[in-house]
Amino acid sequence: MLRLAWRNVWRNRRRSLINAASMAFGLAAIMFGQSLMRSLQSQLVEKSTGSITGQIQIQDPRVEQMKMPDRFIKDPAPIAAAVARDPRVLAGAGRITLTSLISTPQTSVGVLVVAVDPAVQERITDMSRYVSSGRYLSGGKDLYLGDKLARRLDLRLGEKAVIMAQAADGSLGADVFRLVGTFHTASESFDNSIAYVPLPAFQALLGRPGQINNYVLKLKDLDQVDAVRDSLESALKGRPVRVLTWKDIDHEILGVEQFQDAILDVVLVVVFAIVALGILNTQLMSLFERVREFGVLMSIGARPRWILRLILTESALLGAVGVAAGTAVGAALIWHFGRAGLPLPVGQAFSYFLPFPSVIYLRPSWGAHAFACAAVFAIALLSALPPALRAARLKPAEALRHV
Amino acid sequence: MSKPAHAPLVEVRDVEKIYPGGTKVAAVRGVSFSVARGEFTALAGPSGSGKSTLLNVIGTLDRPTKGEVLFEGAPVSRLGADQLADFRLRALGFVFQAYNLVPVLTAVENVEYPLVLQGAGYAERRREALEALRRVGLDKEADRLPDRLSGGQQQRVAVARAIVHRPALVLADEPTANLDSKTGAALLELMEELNREAGVTFLFSSHDPAVLSRARRVVRLADGALAGEETRDA
Numbered sequence: 001m002l003r004l005a006w007r008n009v010w011r012n013r014r015r016s017l018i019n020a021a022s023m024a025f026g027l028a029a030i031m032f033g034q035s036l037m038r039s040l041q042s043q044l045v046e047k048s049t050g051s052i053t054g055q056i057q058i059q060d061p062r063v064e065q066m067k068m069p070d071r072f073i074k075d076p077a078p079i080a081a082a083v084a085r086d087p088r089v090l091a092g093a094g095r096i097t098l099t100s101l102i103s104t105p106q107t108s109v110g111v112l113v114v115a116v117d118p119a120v121q122e123r124i125t126d127m128s129r130y131v132s133s134g135r136y137l138s139g140g141k142d143l144y145l146g147d148k149l150a151r152r153l154d155l156r157l158g159e160k161a162v163i164m165a166q167a168a169d170g171s172l173g174a175d176v177f178r179l180v181g182t183f184h185t186a187s188e189s190f191d192n193s194i195a196y197v198p199l200p201a202f203q204a205l206l207g208r209p210g211q212i213n214n215y216v217l218k219l220k221d222l223d224q225v226d227a228v229r230d231s232l233e234s235a236l237k238g239r240p241v242r243v244l245t246w247k248d249i250d251h252e253i254l255g256v257e258q259f260q261d262a263i264l265d266v267v268l269v270v271v272f273a274i275v276a277l278g279i280l281n282t283q284l285m286s287l288f289e290r291v292r293e294f295g296v297l298m299s300i301g302a303r304p305r306w307i308l309r310l311i312l313t314e315s316a317l318l319g320a321v322g323v324a325a326g327t328a329v330g331a332a333l334i335w336h337f338g339r340a341g342l343p344l345p346v347g348q349a350f351s352y353f354l355p356f357p358s359v360i361y362l363r364p365s366w367g368a369h370a371f372a373c374a375a376v377f378a379i380a381l382l383s384a385l386p387p388a389l390r391a392a393r394l395k396p397a398e399a400l401r402h403v
Numbered sequence: 404m405s406k407p408a409h410a411p412l413v414e415v416r417d418v419e420k421i422y423p424g425g426t427k428v429a430a431v432r433g434v435s436f437s438v439a440r441g442e443f444t445a446l447a448g449p450s451g452s453g454k455s456t457l458l459n460v461i462g463t464l465d466r467p468t469k470g471e472v473l474f475e476g477a478p479v480s481r482l483g484a485d486q487l488a489d490f491r492l493r494a495l496g497f498v499f500q501a502y503n504l505v506p507v508l509t510a511v512e513n514v515e516y517p518l519v520l521q522g523a524g525y526a527e528r529r530r531e532a533l534e535a536l537r538r539v540g541l542d543k544e545a546d547r548l549p550d551r552l553s554g555g556q557q558q559r560v561a562v563a564r565a566i567v568h569r570p571a572l573v574l575a576d577e578p579t580a581n582l583d584s585k586t587g588a589a590l591l592e593l594m595e596e597l598n599r600e601a602g603v604t605f606l607f608s609s610h611d612p613a614v615l616s617r618a619r620r621v622v623r624l625a626d627g628a629l630a631g632e633e634t635r636d637a
Contacts, residue, residue, distance in 0.1 A: 001519070007507035296503040299464055300564065301492020301520045303485050397465035400499070 001306075005313040009321075012286070016318060019282045023322025023376055024329055026275045030268055030372045031330030036342070037264050038365040041257045045222065047356050048253050049246045050126045051190065052097075052114070054216030055225055057249060058232070061242040066249045068097060068112075069213040072168075073241060079215045082235040088228050090220045091123035094212030096202055100165035102195055106154040111195045113163060115202030118142075124218045127183060127196060133157060134181030141201045143177035146191035147184045155179050163197065168207040175205040187356070268372070275322075275376055276383040283315060283387040294391050295399025304392040311388035312381060319380025323373050330369065337362040410476030411437035412571055412604055413461060418470035420456050420627075430456040432627040433470070438606055440571065443598045445618035446608040453627035454608035455576050461606065462495055462574045463487045475571075492520055496565030498575035498607075502557040504549040510560045511536060511545035517568040535563035538601075539593055555586035562593060566603055575607035579614055591617045 009016050049055045053067075058079050060071035073079070076094045083092040096115040101108055118137040122128045127144075128136040134157045137144045143161060145153070155161055160176050167173035177197055185191055203209050219228055225245040232243045247254050294307055302310075341359040420431040431453040438444055446454045459465040461472055463479055472480045479490055491497075496517075504513045511532045518528035536542045539559040541552075549557050558578060565573045575594070579587030591614060597603045607618075615621050623630040 003512070004505070004508065011507050292503065293505060295464075296497075296499070296505070297516075298488065299462065299491060299497045300517050301488050303488040305485070306488075306520070395465070397459040400459075400464065400503075 001310055001313060002317075005310055006317055008286075008290075008310075008314050009317050012289075015282060015285070019278055020318055020322040020325060022278045023275050023319065023380065024325035026271045027323060027326025027372060027376045028329035028333060030271055030376070031326070031369050032333050032362075033264055033267055034365050034368040034372060035330075035334045035362045036360065037260050038368065039360050039362045040344075041260060042222075042363065043360060044253055044256065044356065045246060045250075047126075048250050049218075049222070050124075051185070051187075052125065052194075053246050053249050054124055054214075055219050055222060055246055056217040056229060056232070057244045058215040058217075058236070058241050059213070059244060061240060063213075063242075066244060068099065072096075072208060072211045072213050073215070074211050076210070076212050076215055078239055079236065079241060082232055083215070083217060085235070086228060086231060088219055088221065088224050088231075090218045091120055092215060092217040093117045093120035093124060094215045095121070095199060096206070096208075096211075096213050098165055098202075098206075098213070100163050100195075102149075102153065103162045103164065104153045104155050104159070107152065109149065109152055109193075111149065111193050113165065113195050113197060113202065115197050115199045117199050124216055127185075130183035130185045132182050132184035134179070136181055137196055137198055138180070139198050139200075141175065141177045142180040142198055144181050144183065144196040145179060146194055147182040148188075148192040149195065150179065150182045152192070157181070163195070163202075163205065165206060167205070168211075171207075173205040173207060175201065177201070268375075272375060272379055276379045279315060279318070279380050279383040280386070282318075283311065283384045286314075287311070287387040287391050291391075291394065291399050291402035294394055295396050295402065298394070298396040298399065307394075308388045308392040311391055312384055315380050315384030315388075316377075319377045322380065323377050326376065327369070327373055331364070334362045334364050338364075410473070412440045412442075412475060413438040413606070414473040414476070415457070415461060416471045416473065418457070418460055418467045418472065420453075420460055420465065421468045430627050431460065431467075431624075434624070434627075434629050435470075436622050436629065436632065438572070438604065440604055441598070441602055442604055442606070442620060443595060443618055444606050444620040444622060445615050446606065446624060447610065447615050447618075447621045448608075448624035448630070449610050452610075452624040454610075454624055456627075457624065458574050458576050458606070458608055462497060463491055492517060492568070494571045496568070496570040496573040496603075498558065498561045498565050498573065498578045500577040500580045502549070502554070502561050502581070504557055504560055504564075506549050509546050509548055510541060510552065510556075510563075513549070513560055514563045514567050517564065521568060531567055532563070535567040536560070538566070538597065539563045553586075555582055555590065558582060558586075558590055559593065562590070562597070566597060566601070570603075572604045572606060575605060577608055577610075579609065579611065584613065587611075587614065 059069045060073055063069040063071045083089050098113050100111060100113040102111050118139060132147050153161060157179055160178050162174055162176055164172055164174040203211060229243045229245050338361055341361050343359050345358055414437040416435050418431055418434045421427050421429045434457060448454050460467050467480055471478050514535050515528040515532035518531055533542055533545060536545050539562050541556060541559050544552060544556060579590055594605055598605050609615055619635050621633045
């Protein structure tokens, strides 16, 4: 049967090639779309977690605004110990993020101060890569600002600014920091409103030596966030902390992901419908052309079910050719744009909120691609079912009379 | 199906076939006759006399509106679709006016198809198919596709396909109608030879006197009804 089915597929070579090509390009388009969305989402998550959120944060459970933790952890040592024991963690460090006031002789501006351990922080976020003048933090009372913020403050490298924030005792803590560098991320909110300082100096300013308000982690594999969160939750059970993943903190990015997934689903349904109609059309035309032949096969003893299987096998073979070609084309596109990058103006769309490049580097999403391949193949089979059932119900004598 | 002793190979009992539609047409009306094993019988009659319809009913490709067809004494007309397919595969061979070979299969692949449906292994079915092609004188053309064969060669392949599984009865509907007289005569010679030497029972239809003259028995139809019968000595 396989031989007959295979030759039947190619008896109208042009039609089968057009059909297989439509399946292939449909599948390739689906794979490309899946990869583009997943890559965009991954880059978005990597940029967001790599810029400020971190992949996992450990906070006081009473914190109300997860992005601006207003509760402090007085003893982060057990957290550091638990994190150090987990081999899936690439790096982890305590930090303080706090809205504060920064003043120069010319002006005062409200900013988000991010106080970090400069050495470890470089492994957790990318901020040290965005230096536009001077250098990144090293210690002491270094100040590292967004270039736009520096301009607003009229502050130049080497000049001093005062940072003021509410101290632990309720008083106004203040200290002088020296601008050692500026960064440019192209993100309006980053470049205009964030100031980085070394953690010990800021802890001293707040009168909170050794204290932090969030502990930030970067993992070796981003996909492990939920598993690591679970492990850390059980390791820190009984302590007054909670473990959050970026999904808990960055609701907006999760929302963007869900929106993109919904669009992708609509596109997939349209592409699947086009593929299904193409195969249905081919099989119906093929059926009408071969009614007499089915009559001959029935007359020499083919059961109706055998005819059904023959047509489904033909569709399966055509589907396999389309899926194989589509996988090859889709994989080639993903490979090419994974290396060369795909310039898309999405950076501008996201850059107000976080640093985001306008080049997307495609990466395969094999689970989603496998689903698409299986779906296209299943559609090839299912769309052949109506004509196959129709052929199986033919009466031999009527089929033989068919012209 | 049990085989009553000395039952004819095929028995047609009062068969009627009416095609439904606005004006109901009785293509076959109350026909009864039988065919014994080893016969070389022709169904004769002008176009529209019901020959093809009767052959289709005997070949279980169509069901009679009334009456019954018995094969070796057992009724077959009312069997289910799968049982009928199995019956045709086991007991019948068909030769059609328009050859009706599968165009994407070579001559030998066409011939071996009934054996494929029977589940025979590759070596066995290829051996049997080549033997059937040898019998019809086309073993040298085994690997040709139908469109590379002449009409006469295609009909010989069709005959080989009809006999490859050694059926009890071969039904041939106007087998020479699309062939020139010389090729048609050669095909009839081949059928006679298979009947004489291999004992294949043939029931074929024709309106051509030259073809009918080769039959040892002629059952005549007119307007769907039996119009007479002639038997010639072998």
